[in-house]
Amino acid sequence: MGGTNLRAAVIDETGALIDRVEGRTNLAAGPEAVMDDIARSILELRGRCGGQLAGIGVAVPGIIEMQKGVVRESPNLPGFCDIPVRDEIERRIQAPVHLENDANAAALGEKWAGAGRAVDDLVLLTLGTGIGGGIIYGGKILHGFVGMAGELGHIQVVPNGNPCACGGHGCLEKHASATAVTLMARLLGLGENLTSEQVYHLARDGNAHARVVFATMGKALGVAIADLVNIFNFPLYLLSGGVLAAWEFFAPAMFEEVRRSSYVFRNSDTRIGKAELGKDAGLYGAARLPLTA
């Protein structure tokens, strides 16, 4: 479940995607109607596909209380405030459901079927409207004690930087998300409401200001990744999301900052790379949940 689209898929135990359905997330109709749509998608796919059902996973963009299966709140899903999504969907489809945060699910998906197949430990950063994070340790999602771990978009990279809705200042997602790219582009006179893709095209056409935007964003990202490398010493850090397209313009500044700031990076064979599954990562991760929980 995303803020804009609902997508569901049947994925087999080898990680092959067998069938899928897509639709809009009708948030205006309220949480009950959205959960009806989710249940309908699942039931439709069950009707279409044979085989034995290993389980059902649902990924949502929001803060989740794992044990209760409750969406505490979600900036991208207005109306989903203390909603027992797991139980509500279970009731509708009469089968057990695993509920997970979307960035956590995406990280698990990349580990299972994407760019993280070769490792057991990785960190994924999703560079979208906001910045989400997922931590895979020993092949499983690191949840923390109520399920709020991996809030990597709120690592502070610029103290006394841009204020964030979370209460902090200078959070990573205020300086390296698609939203931050749009804001910087406006401040540097490139135009109003440019998407990060539009800013990328300007950079590719040689626009110096657009390149400064990505160099600045890359440095902020590098500060956070250096912290993560120093904390985890994992072999792999993956990036995904819309801003990833501009890799050629932000990656140099990112690597320079990580190399400068992280002794651990300089002294171990750490890889920072692109995620592979795009928007489908969450589908694969959700499908994998029943097999790793």
Next chain:
Amino acid sequence: MGGTNLRAAVIDETGALIDRVEGRTNLAAGPEAVMDDIARSILELRGRCGGQLAGIGVAVPGIIEMQKGVVRESPNLPGFCDIPVRDEIERRIQAPVHLENDANAAALGEKWAGAGRAVDDLVLLTLGTGIGGGIIYGGKILHGFVGMAGELGHIQVVPNGNPCACGGHGCLEKHASATAVTLMARLLGLGENLTSEQVYHLARDGNAHARVVFATMGKALGVAIADLVNIFNFPLYLLSGGVLAAWEFFAPAMFEEVRRSSYVFRNSDTRIGKAELGKDAGLYGAARLPLTA
């Protein structure tokens, strides 16, 4: 093994300390002589104590390659550069040895026999000459892929802040260690080479500058802890080391910063508290290594 003292202990499987020996770390004599001293301490304790030997753990302040049992380098142990400490001690005592970073061992010790007994997941920050870190997840040390995880003293809290030997700028240990307290005290005109304990006494006597030192240090610590809470969502974050004595003066600024900057902290029952075992934490952790590895 510390930079100044060598300490060894016999600890039973219930976590009771049975016997101990202490001596100086004779770094001037070189690594071979220091490892001779370590082996002699272990053999002396084995001679004095009965019972069955479950295993031997050795904790050292430095960067370790876990699989090889090698001390890559150690700022506090000049001369220990690419030294195969594990194998060298094993050869001397003819028994298997578990080698571990001292902050990791201290974290494990606090989990086993100290302030972390009630939880399975915690982070320890040791506020000494530098700042070390240990991460316990599921009751075990989180090592990362070559054993360098937990370099928490190098989380960046002040971008473009004080340069650090690691290559970064504004690392936590440049702003919240005992060394940082001494430096700030000098800059604020309190005196040359004051220990953090002396600065603490000034603060307790009402000296406003000394209180500013700890408020500044507490805020820097709060930035790093907020990051860690957002990343891990663990139930417990422990502080130890010499600066801990000044808790009453740095803790308010620390808590204010964590509360302000971490949505996860505000919305979960997260505890930040004092470690209990002091300098013995590493002894307990080292003793626990053979039982958790």
